[in-house]
Amino acid sequence: MPDLPPEGSAREWLRFSLEQAWHQMADILGPGGFAAIVADAQFTGLFRDALRPYDEALAARLREDARAGLVRADVDAEGVVSLLLGAWLGELVRRGRVDDEWLDRSLDLLWPVLDPERA
Template sequence: MSELEQQAKAVRGHAIDARILSVALDILRKRGPAAVNIEAVAARAGIAKTTIYRRYDDRDQLLRAAIASSSTEVEIPTDLGTYETFKWLLRDAAGVTESMVGRGAAASIILNEYPESNDMMRAMIKSRSRLLTRFLHERVASGDLRPDLDIGLAATVLLGALMGQLIRGGEPSDEWADSVLGLLWPGFAADGE
């Protein structure tokens, strides 16, 4: 096989890998981890089951790969004030929840229907929530937030508000973020405003 043919084969392989993971994530987001299996992914992706089995031994390995593929590092903008950064974080968390986890998987996490896959998704969510925790620590240290702020509780309340909005079927819009922060800000701000 020539070098050009090998390159073309590699490109096709990467495209198939991306298609498999994209379809698995879509099923996960919409229907939860129980719906992700080799047969469902093969049917939706238009790919033979054997093609998927050459890459993944079983559904758990496929699900782990799909979840891992959706994890990305994000940097918090540094040019925003504390309140505006909270809004940005809520929007980012909403986007992550919708694009990576989805409502089906979020419901599965809350109901703890599939502990193995839920643990993987919780780990992904925890890694993303470290951004929020780090931000809270920095803003307490800078004096923008109350020095006695319970950072773990603050992060839980913010993320819980987001999950509640998604589960209720609401959209986490800018107006929603302003409402949440309007309610919580007096308890967060250093000056109690």
């Protein structure tokens, strides 16, 4: 199960939560797991089950922060989660690895869309 993010800004908790989800994909599933997903639909279900608590926690927190005005009120929480999890997978496919700074680079790209000051 995901850890609760520490106190901090919406961007800080988003980074913390994504780091956990990406860790789950990298260390629990790994590159071999992605190959197994392509070959075995049953394994795909197991992977989704392992990632689901992280996915759901991240989307729920985005919705809470949207209601609290910490991110844009009209944020598509499910879409943001898919984009950010997909960014990790896309980097793995493109480069064969995901460097530590990829998380911050991804947040830098997406934060202007989430920032309530820019709404």
